[in-house]
Amino acid sequence: MDLFRKKDINKLTENATPLKRTLKTWDLTFLGIGAIIGTGIFVLTGKGALTAGPALSVSFLIAAICCGFAGLCYAEFASMAPVAGSAYTYSYIAFGELIAFIIGWDLILEYALAAATVSVGWSGYLVDLLNSVGLHIPTALTAAAGTTPGVSTVFNLPAFLIVLLITWLISVGINQTKRVNDTMVIVKLGVVILFIVCTVWFVNKSNWTPFSPFGWYSHHNGSATGIIPAASIVFFSFIGFDSVSSSAEETINPSKTLPKGILYSLLISTVLYIGMTLIMTGVVKYPVFNKYLNAPIQAILHATGQTWLSIIVSVGAILGMTTVILVQLYGQSRISYSMSRDGLFPKFFGEVNPKYQTPYKGTWFFGIITAIAGGLINLNILSELVNIGTLTAFTLVSAGIMWMRHTQPDLHRGFKAPGVPFTPLLSIVFCLVLIAGLNWETWVRFAIWLVLGLCVYFGYSRKHSVMNKA
Amino acid sequence: MSVYQKIMVGIDGSSPSKRAFEIGSQLAKALSAKLYLVSVVNRDAGMDSSFGVNQDFYNDMAQTAAKQLQDYVAQAKELGLEVEAAAPVGNAKTVLAKDYPLEHKIDLIILGNTGLNGLRDIMVGSHSSYVIRRSDSDVLIVK
Numbered sequence: 001m002d003l004f005r006k007k008d009i010n011k012l013t014e015n016a017t018p019l020k021r022t023l024k025t026w027d028l029t030f031l032g033i034g035a036i037i038g039t040g041i042f043v044l045t046g047k048g049a050l051t052a053g054p055a056l057s058v059s060f061l062i063a064a065i066c067c068g069f070a071g072l073c074y075a076e077f078a079s080m081a082p083v084a085g086s087a088y089t090y091s092y093i094a095f096g097e098l099i100a101f102i103i104g105w106d107l108i109l110e111y112a113l114a115a116a117t118v119s120v121g122w123s124g125y126l127v128d129l130l131n132s133v134g135l136h137i138p139t140a141l142t143a144a145a146g147t148t149p150g151v152s153t154v155f156n157l158p159a160f161l162i163v164l165l166i167t168w169l170i171s172v173g174i175n176q177t178k179r180v181n182d183t184m185v186i187v188k189l190g191v192v193i194l195f196i197v198c199t200v201w202f203v204n205k206s207n208w209t210p211f212s213p214f215g216w217y218s219h220h221n222g223s224a225t226g227i228i229p230a231a232s233i234v235f236f237s238f239i240g241f242d243s244v245s246s247s248a249e250e251t252i253n254p255s256k257t258l259p260k261g262i263l264y265s266l267l268i269s270t271v272l273y274i275g276m277t278l279i280m281t282g283v284v285k286y287p288v289f290n291k292y293l294n295a296p297i298q299a300i301l302h303a304t305g306q307t308w309l310s311i312i313v314s315v316g317a318i319l320g321m322t323t324v325i326l327v328q329l330y331g332q333s334r335i336s337y338s339m340s341r342d343g344l345f346p347k348f349f350g351e352v353n354p355k356y357q358t359p360y361k362g363t364w365f366f367g368i369i370t371a372i373a374g375g376l377i378n379l380n381i382l383s384e385l386v387n388i389g390t391l392t393a394f395t396l397v398s399a400g401i402m403w404m405r406h407t408q409p410d411l412h413r414g415f416k417a418p419g420v421p422f423t424p425l426l427s428i429v430f431c432l433v434l435i436a437g438l439n440w441e442t443w444v445r446f447a448i449w450l451v452l453g454l455c456v457y458f459g460y461s462r463k464h465s466v467m468n469k470a
Numbered sequence: 471m472s473v474y475q476k477i478m479v480g481i482d483g484s485s486p487s488k489r490a491f492e493i494g495s496q497l498a499k500a501l502s503a504k505l506y507l508v509s510v511v512n513r514d515a516g517m518d519s520s521f522g523v524n525q526d527f528y529n530d531m532a533q534t535a536a537k538q539l540q541d542y543v544a545q546a547k548e549l550g551l552e553v554e555a556a557a558p559v560g561n562a563k564t565v566l567a568k569d570y571p572l573e574h575k576i577d578l579i580i581l582g583n584t585g586l587n588g589l590r591d592i593m594v595g596s597h598s599s600y601v602i603r604r605s606d607s608d609v610l611i612v613k
Contacts, residue, residue, distance in 0.1 A: 035520075085529065087521035178560070181516030209598055239520060246522045323516075331519040338526040348567065354483075357512075357531065393521065 004096030005467050007089075014091065023251045032244040032265025037192065038324050040237025041273055041451065042317045043121030044383055045280055046289035046296025051223075052230030054281035055212035057274040059230035060237070064270040066430035067238045070394040071262040072417040073427050075245035075254075077397045078412030079402070087393065088338055095400055097344075101461060103393055104339045105453035109446075110389035111335060112366055112426035115163060115238045115328035116374035117382040120144070122321040123158035123374075129314040132307060144378040147293055160375035166325050167367025170333065173356035176326055184323045189272075191316035194309070195297065196275050202304045203282035211287075217437065224439050232437035233380075235387045237273060241266060248415040253257025258415055294379060329370065333363040343468075344461040384442040385449075391431045392446070398427040474608075478506040478576040479544060480566050480597070486582025490612040494580045495546050503578075507542050507555040508570055509535040512562040527560045563597055567604040580610045 012314075025029070048056045074087075081090050088107065092100035120143075127142045143153040214225035224232075244261045248254045251261075283300045292299035301310035314469070337359040340350030349362035373382065401417065402424045417423050479494035481487050491507070498505040511531040517524060535557035546553040554574075558565055571579060581598045602609050 083529070084522060084525040086523045086526050088523065107523060110520075111523070175512070175514040176516035178515040243521050244517060327517055328520050330517050331521075331523045334527045335523040338523070341526070341530060347509050352531075359527070390520075 002096070003098045005468070006094070006096045007092045008464055021250060021252045023247055023257070023261075024265070025257050027256060028244050028247060028251065028261025029264040030185075031247065032241055032261060033189070033269055034182065035240035035243040036238055036265060036269045037185065037188050037239075037272070038123055038240060039118045039317075039321050040130075040234060040239070040275060041319070042297060043117065043294070043379065044123070044234055044296075045238055045277060046293050046299065047380055047383070048230045048234045049277070049281050049286045049289045049296070051214070051225050051233060052227050053210065053213040053286045054208045054278065055214075055227050055278045056230050056234070056281065058207075058212075059227050059234055059315065060225070060270055060273045060277060062231040062430075063235040063238055063434065064251055064266045064273075066231075066235065066427070066434055067241050068262060068266050069423055069427035069430055070398060071242055071245050071266070072259060073398040073401050073424050074242045074394065075248050075258050075262070076413060076417040077399045078246045079248035079254070080411060083294070086338060087397065088335060089398075091400065092342070092402055095232075097465065097467060098457065099396065099400075101339070101344055101452070101457050103254070103396060103451065104335055104344070105456075106389050106393050106451070107335050108332065108395070109449055110239075110386050111328050111332035112370045113326050113373060113382050114236075114386045115332065115370050116159070116377065117236070117379060117386055118321050118324050118328065119159035119163045119370075119374040120156060120326065120379045120382065122162055122318060123156050125298075125314045125317045125321070126158050128295045128298045129311065129318065132311060132314075143294060144376050147378045148291060156375045160371045162322070162325065163329070163367060163371035163374050164357065166322070166329055167363060167371070168424050170330050171353075171356065171358055171363045171367070172361050173358050175330070176323055178316075181323065184320050187316050188320040191320070192272055192276060195313060196272070196279060197301055198306060198309050199279050199283055199304055202300075203279055205282065207282050207285050208278075224437060226437075228433060228437040229439075230437075232387060232434045233383065234273075235391065235434055236383050238266070238269070239386070239390055241269075254415045256370075259418065309374065329363070329367060332366050332370070333359050336362045336366060341466075343464045343466040344457070346460075346464075381442070381445070384438050385445060387437055388435055388442055388446045391435050395428050395431045395435075398424040398431070474578040475503050476506065476574060476576045477503045477578045477580065478508055478571060478574070479500075479606075480579070480601075481507055481509045481539060482583040483509075483538065484582055486612055488582070490580045490582040490610075491542055491545075493610070493612055495549055495551060495607070497578075497580075498546075498551050499549050504550050504572055505546050505553045506553055506570075506576060507539055507546070507553065508566065509539055509555075509557045510565045511535055511544050512561040513559050514561060531577045532557045532559050559605060563600040563604075567596060567601040568606075571605060571607050576607050578608050578610060580612060582612050 050057050060314050088100055088104040091103050127137055140154045141157040144156050144222035145154055147153055217226040217228045248258055280300055285305045288299050289296050297313055336349040339345040349359055402421050405420055477494055477498050479491050511528055513528050539555040543553050543555050583598050600612050
């Protein structure tokens with residue numbers, strides 16, 4: 001049996017209707033900003049600042065450049081199939097079953113843990129909001145063990161509960177419309193801009209020296225520190241930018257529009273991120289974030305004493321994050337559905353509830369696991385695992401398009417990445433550098449996850465794959 | 471000239487939508503109109519996410535829906551009707567109210583009242599009431 005057996009592309013295109021080309025540069029830019037500006041900035045800037053000091057602003061730039069190259073490669077990859085599908089399905093066609101399984105397995109980790117990461121941030125802002133109106137949740141139940149040094153916490157109850165609540169919403173088929181999503185984008189952008197305008201006056205330039213206390217890469221108290229490790233952490237803040245890349249088939253004149261859309265959306269969000277980072281590390285000395293790991297923006301607002309603003313930011317962040325958890329958990333149940341349909345996962349995950357039209361059982365299965373992860377695992381571990389998962393997927397995709405240019409030069413491509421082979425090579429280099437910047441524990445955890453995946457593949461999936469019947 | 475020439479029926483497998491189909495086919499027969507059967511796979515663009523992971527699910531749902539429509543098509547043909555069926559993926563409300571009717575110049579839309587209740591009604595809203603409000607064609611709601 002062939003490890004790299006491939007699906008037939010004609011099977012995929014049988015029933016598909018071509019998409020209308022309607023998107024222009026600014027549609028793509030708004031789409032990209034909407035997908036990017038989410039939760040990373042509300043959740044991970046604290047950890048980032050502790051890792052790199054004020055030089056975190058440089059880290060954002062590096063992460064953005066990585067995303068730019070990876071985004072171009074992913075755009076070519078997604079445009080090879082003339083119909084809308086997932087990265088998993090495309091790789092089943094292009095690279096064969098084993099790589100497809102690895103990408104799918106990888107995306108399951110990314111989605112589940114991204115939802116868990118965001119739920120932890122959600123909880124951080126909720127606890128802060130409740131505190132400011134005089135309601136106190138017992139400290140032990142506000143965060144996972146080992147979140148804040150010196151504070152004894154056990155379980156993140158709010159994170160656990162919000163994931164279960166949203167799992168239930170998804171399981172009964174409640175979705176979010178484009179309009180709600182766009183409104184949330186504006187809320188999130190509004191919060192970011194309001195924050196910048198109201199706090200820039202409190203910057204004390206002396207807090208910016210030393211600008212880069214840990215250099216490019218070093219080790220401090222057993223964990224990686226410096227600009228590169230911080231870039232590896234805040235990479236999370238850009239996840240979602242590839243939604244621009246997957247729009248090649250809906251874009252007018254994609255070869256010009258798409259790179260511009262990717263560039264502008266990354267540029268605008270990076271400028272906002274850098275502005276925010278400089279303000280945050282300018283208002284307080286960066287070690288202060290130690291006490292505000294789950295809700296870093298509150299470190300600033302407590303320092304400036306703007307309680308009113310802190311309430312607005314909390315409410316905005318909570319609303320924005322709720323929708324992000326919704327989208328992540330939804331994607332989670334759909335990727336396991338796809339794998340089950342192909343026989344790589346048990347039928348359990350592919351059963352669709354006829355009344356709600358949702359993969360009901362799979363949604364609950366992963367929802368419960370995600371809730372437990374959000375309750376028990378601290379933010380640093382969760383977010384690093386999400387990043388390594390996403391970076392690995394982009395590395396595979398970038399390597400894949402180079403390989404495909406070589407093996408199948410005449411294949412239909414709705415969009416061709418400029419500057420091949422340099423663009424994919426740079427994408428791979430940046431992704432690997434960011435992976436290298438993560439803590440070694442993350443590499444080990446991820447390796448265990450992959451080995452586990454290979455056990456599932458060789459123990460179950462190969463025997464049950466639908467491809468066996470072909 | 472007959473009043474309605476192109477009649478669209480929204481199909482979702484529920485019992486009101488089955489009644490809508492029966493009424494639609496009887497009307498089409500009586501008026502010698504063409505019957506259009508539409509089963510929309512709802513895709514809310516607000517749920518789109520990285521690596522396009524949701525797309526396969528929509529594609530599969532559309533295939534399933536297209537298969538289910540075949541039964542209805544067969545029944546309509548038995549009545550001697552001219553019939554066309556489609557299972558598009560998109561926002562169910564706008565596809566039913568605007569996109570499909572405009573593209574096919576539909577002059578009567580027939581829908582079953584889906585009878586949503588409680589939370590779903592608040593958060594999702596009823597398709598039929600949206601179509602009544604937004605559609606340019608006449609709308610008949612079957613209870």
